[in-house]
Amino acid sequence: MTCKAYQTIVNHYKEGILDQEALDDLQQHIKTCSACGAVVSEFSQMQMILEDSLHSSNTGKEKISQAITEIEIHPRTQAPFRKLLIPLARYGTAAAVFLVLGLFWGSRKAPDASSQQQALGIVVSKLQGNVLVKHPWENHWQKMSPGESIYEGDTFLSLHEAALVLSLDPNNAVTLNENSSLALLEYNGRTEFEITYGTVKATLDGPHEPFFVSTPQGRFEALGTEFIVRVR
Amino acid sequence: MKTLNDSQLVITTVQGNKESFNCLVDRYWPMAMALCLSRVSDVSEAEDIAQEGFIQAYQHLATLKDPSRFAGWLTRIIQKKCFDYYRSARKNRTVSLSVVSPKDTPVFTSNPGLTTSQIKLIREKISTLPEKYQRVIIMRFMAGLSTQEISQQLNKRYGTISVWFHRAYKILRQELTPLFVEVQSHDM
Numbered sequence: 001m002t003c004k005a006y007q008t009i010v011n012h013y014k015e016g017i018l019d020q021e022a023l024d025d026l027q028q029h030i031k032t033c034s035a036c037g038a039v040v041s042e043f044s045q046m047q048m049i050l051e052d053s054l055h056s057s058n059t060g061k062e063k064i065s066q067a068i069t070e071i072e073i074h075p076r077t078q079a080p081f082r083k084l085l086i087p088l089a090r091y092g093t094a095a096a097v098f099l100v101l102g103l104f105w106g107s108r109k110a111p112d113a114s115s116q117q118q119a120l121g122i123v124v125s126k127l128q129g130n131v132l133v134k135h136p137w138e139n140h141w142q143k144m145s146p147g148e149s150i151y152e153g154d155t156f157l158s159l160h161e162a163a164l165v166l167s168l169d170p171n172n173a174v175t176l177n178e179n180s181s182l183a184l185l186e187y188n189g190r191t192e193f194e195i196t197y198g199t200v201k202a203t204l205d206g207p208h209e210p211f212f213v214s215t216p217q218g219r220f221e222a223l224g225t226e227f228i229v230r231v232r
Numbered sequence: 233m234k235t236l237n238d239s240q241l242v243i244t245t246v247q248g249n250k251e252s253f254n255c256l257v258d259r260y261w262p263m264a265m266a267l268c269l270s271r272v273s274d275v276s277e278a279e280d281i282a283q284e285g286f287i288q289a290y291q292h293l294a295t296l297k298d299p300s301r302f303a304g305w306l307t308r309i310i311q312k313k314c315f316d317y318y319r320s321a322r323k324n325r326t327v328s329l330s331v332v333s334p335k336d337t338p339v340f341t342s343n344p345g346l347t348t349s350q351i352k353l354i355r356e357k358i359s360t361l362p363e364k365y366q367r368v369i370i371m372r373f374m375a376g377l378s379t380q381e382i383s384q385q386l387n388k389r390y391g392t393i394s395v396w397f398h399r400a401y402k403i404l405r406q407e408l409t410p411l412f413v414e415v416q417s418h419d420m
Contacts, residue, residue, distance in 0.1 A: 016378030054266035
């Protein structure tokens with residue numbers, strides 16, 4: 001236990017945040033204060049013990065030096081998920097919004113002879129973590145895999161630190177953030193997205209065709225090319 | 233090169249100077265090894281994990297948003313590697329054959345007084361600390377970073393790191409008190 005007058009200073013010494021003047025002052029003090037001297041000495045001993053028990057040879061470093069001569073740094077790429085996981089407060093939130101994203105591409109369907117239903121022309125362009133899908137003809141969830149076909153009536157569920165990017169075409173994409181659920185439903189002869197809860201980001205090529213948002217209060221047209229909606 | 237700070241070394245590495253990265257390795261190898269040794273008992277496994285951690289850090293260096301936070305970023309990579317190692321080891325359920333050292337034989341270190349069992353005890357006590365305390369203690373003692381520098385590296389408030397450090401130190405002091413007495417009596 002230190003003396004009261006120097007308690008804070010000794011704590012700062014242990015933290016390594018004393019300037020030289022304060023350090024010199026402490027060094028002088030411990031010459032006459034056995035209490036503070038004991039604490040400082042104990043700290044030095046702890047330092048020595050930890051360094052000795054966690055000490056290792058330097059031979060392992062050489063392998064790193066050799067390895068990096070043969071590999072390259074991955075180029076910096078945009079991380080859509082990390083951007084999406086940044087707090088969304090600046091985009092505002094829509095409390096209890098039941099949102100339907102209307103898209104006029106819906107007639108694009110790719111024939112898929114292996115399924116009773118026709119797969120939509122939507123591509124899973126990115127998949128991170130555990131994202132589950134439930135097809136309309138099934139009662140259970142299954143983990144999504146890259147390259148999986150997408151059908152009308154599919155519901156997607158992203159778990160913690162998971163995300164999914166669905167490319168509608170090269171210029172339009174919908175991103176499902178973590179802990180969110182999105183469904184593809186038929187509405188007036190077109191396939192539309194419905195957010196059950198969570199956060200979805202839409203990136204659209206501008207100028208785009210009419211893009212509708214439905215809420216319990218009404219249905220309105222979104223004019224932007226990139227927006228995020230959060231449903232509580 | 234050795235006088236450059238972390239930020240400068242990271243930037244020049246990304247620009248193509250591999251020697252800059254070697255400086256970062258020199259600077260943080262003791263910290264990386266300490267993190268591994270506090271979780272993994274086998275020294276060669278710990279070295280492998282530390283090497284893989286640095287190589288992964290090198291490959292993804294361009295994604296580090298704040299180059300001045302290299303040390304904190306590296307600790308996260310290393311700790312995750314240690315966790316992956318444990319998960320893989322449990323899955324494979326192999327029993328490793330380790331050479332059994334003669335009991336209580338003094339081990340060659342800078343303090344010849346520490347025996348194998350004392351070193352093992354210290355590493356065990358560190359491994360029982362919560363991960364966040366482990367990281368702060370090792371960054372403080374093995375990388376020589378102050379609590380202010382650690383708070384900047386880990387993007388945490390200084391007050392938080394200060395509390396973590398003092399709590400971790402108190403726990404270790406209590407757990408290692410008998411060993412302190414042993415070491416002191418050996419020195420006499």
